[in-house]
Amino acid sequence: MKRYVLMAISLVFIIILGACSTNLGNMNPFQMMKPLGDRSGGSMMMGHGLGNVLLQPSTGENELKIPPILQKDKEEGNDVYYTIEAQQGETEIFDGIQTKTLGYNGSFLGPVMRLKKGQTAHIKLKNSLGEETTFHWHGLIVAGDADGGPHDVIQPGEEKEVTFEVKQDRATLWFHPHPQGKTAKQVFNGLAGLMYIEDDMDDPYVYGENDFPLIIQDRTFNEQKQLDYEAVKIPDGTMGDTLLINGTLNPRLTVNNEKVRLRLLNGSNARNFTFTLSNNQSFQQVASDGGLLNEPVELTELQLTPSERAEIVVDFSKVKENEDVKLVIEDGTVLLPFQVANEDTKIQKEIPKPRNPVTISNEEMQKEVSKEIVLFGMMNHVTINGKKFDPNRIDFTQKKGETEVWEIYNKPDMMGGMIHPFHIHGTQFKVISINGEEPPENLQGYKDTIAIEPGDRAKVAVKFEEEGVFMYHCHILEHEDNGMMGQIKVE
Ligand code: C2O
Ligand code: CU
Ligand code: CU
Secondary structure, three states, rough: OOHHHHHHHHHHHHHHHHHHHHOOOOHHHHHHHOOOOOOOHHHHHHOOOOHOOOOOOOOOOOOOOOEEOOOOEEEEOOEEEEEEEEEEEEOOOOOOOEEEEEOOOOOOOEEEEEEEEOEEEEEEEEOOOOOOOOEEEEOOOOOHHHHHOOOEEOOOOOOOEEEEEOOOOOOOEEEEOOOOOOOOHHHHHHEEEEEEEEEEOOOOOOOOOOOOEEEEEEEEEEOOOOOOHHOOOOOOOOOEEEEEEEEEOOOOEEOOEEEEEEEEEEEEOOOOOOEEOOOOOEEEEEEEEEEEEEEEEEOOOOEEEEOOOEEEEEEEOOOOOOOOOOEEEEEOEEEEEEEEOOOOOOOOOOOOOOOOOOOOOOOHHHOOEEEEEEEEEEHHOOEEEOEOOOOOOOOEEEOOOOOOEEEEOOOOOOOOOOOOEEEEEEHHHHHHEEEEEEEEEHHHOOOOOEEOOOOOOOEEEOOOOOOEEEEEOOOOOHHHOOEEEEEEEEE
8 A cells, every 4th residue: 555655656746757858858846846935835746745725714704712811729838730621622713613622721722821030830630531642732841741742641631740940031832742652633723822932021912912822733523513633634744724713713913003913823733834924014023932032133034834933023013004914825825814993092002122142252252062862754654863762762962961963854755845943852953054054033042942944953952951862853743652752861
């Protein structure tokens, strides 16, 4: 069966090549697969055609749901206590229809957990699912034993408490399950929540008023409007035809005539998004995965691959009266129409500067590469450095507190290849270079996931502040589940 698929793919490839060669002269197939300047999902669509699924545009008929803020169980001085319960439930995503879903402290997705730098968090984790799960804090600087990777399984009906000190500056992080081989399905069914790290800095934006999270996901529902992961699963990354933002179908967002901060999370299993505004207005990216950028970066488009976050500020006071403005993606598909209310608040909301600007020292710049990561393969054959994940194998070691330069290479395959979003647990890293060049400005802040295009090499400076065993992997969840993951032991 697999061989037939491969043969069919190669055939299609040869036909396309044949058809293109007349126009493209002596361009090599790899260049053909990777249109110039395309940092979107395009290379995936062209390289690995099996996975491409068209997304239905949002009609804008439903106001965007805003996730609740998780209430503390208690607070004693610096110690805060929370409970997170993974549970099964039913959610009305489509009018009048109950869809079976998973959620944290609710039936679908999860609340926003707010933590402050310096606090000690005690989080009670409850598994009320019918199967094992873990609770992973994506982007959190935390010790391996609190990180919630595949080793930290909680059996159905059981609970556990994790404790950690919040050590990093303000950032938009998230949490999701990470059980070996089952991450994709559990996330697909609804397990994902946001974790906001805050500090004592004045932040002029107000949650739910002019500061909105956007958890952007694509899903496929069956005729009964149920999620049937096994039926729609694509080994090279499951894409859906139905867009959900914060679990809202056909969302729209009503905003005031003012600056609004959107905290974008690509919470999809596999789809890449390149966001723009339909009126071509620019926006400012103020934060990347791990926190504030040194300076806001003015952009008209922004790509996020699975698990990446960006905080952007859109100035709706610049939208002309009767002008339509929508968040759209590269092919024009509408994700989120905005309804701009006329209320003029006239408050200038400046984003504070980062407490600790991100800099790469000369020493870090000059360090030799000490860890090489080769991402390769497709579908069930994905590997890192030629190997599949083995929970009993430690692939690398690194000393706590020491910076090492990792080079991540996405080795093209006969199909050209696809973007792999490469993620490291327990750290926020700095991008030194991509193909030897300085990274674009919006990649010059802290990152925990970096999109690597086929043929590209990125050098990143990685430091772990905490000990333990940490995963690194491709964040296309099917690739992760298929073993595109390794582990590093930090001592
Ligand atoms: Cu978003 Cu291994 O995690
Ligand atoms: Cu992670
Ligand atoms: Cu991948």
